[in-house]
Amino acid sequence: MSDRPTQNGLPGSRPAAQLSLFAGGEMHVLSLEDTITVGRGKGNKVRLRDDLISRRHCRIFPSGQGFSLEDLGSRNGTWLNGARVENSPLKPGDVIDIGRCTLFYSVTEKQTSFDVKVAALRDAALTGAGSPTVMGIETARVTRESFVPMDELAAILRDRNNYIHLQQISKVINSETDPGKLFEKIIDSAVELTRARRGFLLRPEGRGYGIVIARTRGLEPEPSEKDLDAGVVQKALGDGAAFRGTIRVKKSDFSVLCVPCLFNEEVVGALYLDAPKRETTFSEEDEKIITTFSEQVAIAVENVRHRREMKEKRALEKEIEIAGTIQRRLFPPGAPDVPGIEVFGESVPATEVGGDYYDFIPSEDGRSLTLCIADVSGKGVSAGLIMVMARSILRSLTASSTDTRENLISLNRTLSPDLENGRFISMILMYWDGDRKVLRYTGAGHEHLLLYKAATRRCAKTPAGGAVLGIPWQEVGAHFEEKEIVLEPGDQVLLYTDGVTDARNARGEFFGLKRLQRIVETQGSLQPGQLVYTILEKVASFMGDTDQNDDITLLALQKKTE
16 A cells, blocks of 8 residues: 555555646647656656757656645746746646646546557757757556647636736736836836747837837846847837737747737837747737737826826925025015004915016115006916016116116116016006105006095096016116105005906806906005905905805005104
8 A cells, every 4th residue: 555645644646746848839739747857858757849848847746645846946037827936836727837738737536548659859959039949758557538639728828828927917006106117117017928039118209119128048148239120019019909920030030929018099108028039929819918908007007197197296396495495585575664654464365376476575774665566478487487587677777777778778777677578567666755745656658547536535547658678678768757746644555466356256257457457546554554454354355155266366455653
């Protein structure tokens, strides 16, 4: 009696097992009783003539109640159910890939067996790439019940093996967040799936393409763009069509498989695989599996792009937030204390960074004050940068001159060469002369001034005049004129940007100048700060839930009552 354990752990015989071997276009069924070695060299129980198989590649040996598979340090590895293994027990239904050969492990209960002497097949060179020759198989046990139409069984094994491999690859791809490692795993997986020599992951760049990553199996130098066939790449990236065929490279024939990666019918990349034709000829099954794989690749590439865009967007939002904080610090920290007048300003940007500007610049003795309000065309970061430039230049000019007309001409001369076509600034520049008790101003194409007269409790509008800043400086001077306003105690001047009058409600109606004028007429006796916030509240109530589309800025100046 044998001392081998049975499946129940009691003494008995090991269950009969067998291998179905597909190689060279033929099927061979071998019974497993003792150790079987597989390799390209002589002395192996199963000798396979295949360049991808090492001389001593792997062995299948008795282990416990069944058999185990062990890789013998092969160059290209031994694959069990799509995963590379070193040593693993076998279970019924396992699929083993060795080079271009596939073995199917099964356990049979019924043994209707007979001895078959398998003649040694021709010891010749490969009859064609992808068709290894089986040599030197000794006496094998063949089970009649194991015979299945070869094409059907081969397709079942291939599909099962590919499905398992793709499932494992998909898990790896979906779990990898580092773009560099992700792309390495993608191209390495494509090379493994097809047994290619080289692999490229490409992406469209304008009318051309770029290499995301390139890898070579083995110890050969890394591939480069000169290894690619431009026509094949253009077919995939430009036309979205796969290519499978042979091309001539440096007097050698190469088998090439290039498949586009489509995301929502848009080509986002391509997988380019090649190998010397003497090693590999890509089959229709290879094209099918890489086409299926390319769908996962497209999703992974888009996810990387989306994460990169989101990261860039968050970084940009952070930079804009910082820019907005810096810009707000450039506004006056509060209203200056100037004898004879009281002033107040407020700005509410439509975005994080605004294009509106107001400023208070007291004289050295504190008795006089330069004030201005400005509106840069457009909004956002670019408008905010122009506003900062204008502020810096204007502060430099007013340090040495109180002439509002000349200062605007100088500002335009300095600023206009740096403004893009279509960019301009509207502005009103004022100067309160503390000695003469008068208000001088020059307009540069800005909104009307609103002047509230305390004696009559009426509000009048006065055109600002002038031309916007940004036109050639030689021509702008003729349009500027400095004017003077004499204020009585309680009189108040309101300056504003068009974000106030152009504010809209849900019905699309504008807030308008007349509505603003009525508010000033009824509330003009309020102090400047109170008047400004009253107007802002009225505008907010008028807009309701409608989004703010433009920056809103208000500046008020009132002559104090003696």
